[in-house]
Amino acid sequence: MTTEFTTHLTEAVVDSLKDTADPRLRELLAALTRHLHAFVRETEPTMEEWEQAIGFLTATGQTCTDTRQEFVLLSDVLGVSMLVETINSSEHGTESTVLGPFHMTESPVRELGADIDLVGGDEPCVVSGRVLSRDGTPLPGAVLDVWQANDQGFYDVQQPEVQPAGNGRGLFTADTEGRFWFRTCVPSPYPIPTDGPVGDLLRATGRHPYRPAHIHFIASAAGHTPVTTHIFVAGSDHLDSDAVFAVKESLVQDFTETDDPSLAREFGVPNPFRHARFDLVLNPVQS
Numbered sequence: 001m002t003t004e005f006t007t008h009l010t011e012a013v014v015d016s017l018k019d020t021a022d023p024r025l026r027e028l029l030a031a032l033t034r035h036l037h038a039f040v041r042e043t044e045p046t047m048e049e050w051e052q053a054i055g056f057l058t059a060t061g062q063t064c065t066d067t068r069q070e071f072v073l074l075s076d077v078l079g080v081s082m083l084v085e086t087i088n089s090s091e092h093g094t095e096s097t098v099l100g101p102f103h104m105t106e107s108p109v110r111e112l113g114a115d116i117d118l119v120g121g122d123e124p125c126v127v128s129g130r131v132l133s134r135d136g137t138p139l140p141g142a143v144l145d146v147w148q149a150n151d152q153g154f155y156d157v158q159q160p161e162v163q164p165a166g167n168g169r170g171l172f173t174a175d176t177e178g179r180f181w182f183r184t185c186v187p188s189p190y191p192i193p194t195d196g197p198v199g200d201l202l203r204a205t206g207r208h209p210y211r212p213a214h215i216h217f218i219a220s221a222a223g224h225t226p227v228t229t230h231i232f233v234a235g236s237d238h239l240d241s242d243a244v245f246a247v248k249e250s251l252v253q254d255f256t257e258t259d260d261p262s263l264a265r266e267f268g269v270p271n272p273f274r275h276a277r278f279d280l281v282l283n284p285v286q287s
């Protein structure tokens with residue numbers, strides 16, 4: 001029920017923020033208040049529903065640990081992460097996508113060509129490419145932070161008893177021509193964790209929890225804006241229904257079956273192998 005009191009209440013709360021020293025914080029809190037109050041006026045939650053909402057957010061916070069970020073997951077499944085990411089990304093260069101909840105630990109520094117699959121999946125796979133500036137100039141010394149699930153669909157932090165710490169992760173520095181390459185296993189689609197409040201939300205809404213197979217990257221280079229992105233495995237299940245809405249067509253890459261003994265020797269992998277080639281294009285920082 002909208003009354004004169006509820007309308008004045010919104011303005012009273014917004015007015016109470018007027019002495020906020022940081023103008024951006026004032027703007028954000030005022031808009032949050034207006035949108036939140038409008039949502040409540042529109043949906044008129046019962047007291048029980050309000051308590052349920054508070055309980056859900058409380059449980060979301062209580063599920064977070066050093067190696068689990070349920071709030072990021074909630075932001076992801078509601079599409080908020082992709083909204084924020086896309087609003088902040090450039091129209092040019094490699095498209096960005098969500099950071100996701102598993103960038104929890106520092107990736108170990110590895111040499112170019114190193115294998116990030118410390119367990120040894122069945123199918124050898126090489127990912128290679130270049131880091132380039134928007135005009136095509138290679139970016140020597142660019143840094144690539146890489147992380148992925150294993151071929152069973154789990155990150156190292158989800159299976160500390162099974163996977164060594166740092167499995168599926170690497171911090172690489174591109175060579176003098178901006179090139180990078182590393183060995184890994186072909187990742188699998190995986191379900192996001194469903195044993196917490198976000199899982200309850202997915203079940204209540206009849207949604208599946210799967211993400212298509214992908215490898216995460218953060219690419220950075222001097223004088224350029226970093227990009228947080230994935231490459232998705234072409235042909236993977238769930239490319240058209242990612243639980244976190246993160247698929248962009250330009251990021252879907254072939255992991256080609258490759259039968260080329262001399263290239264296999266060059267990469268130090270058995271022949272045949274799967275090969276994904278992917279250039280990352282960064283935008284110069286505007287001066």
Ligand SMILES: [Fe+2]
Pocket residue numbers: 100102148149214216
């Ligand atoms: Fe992921």
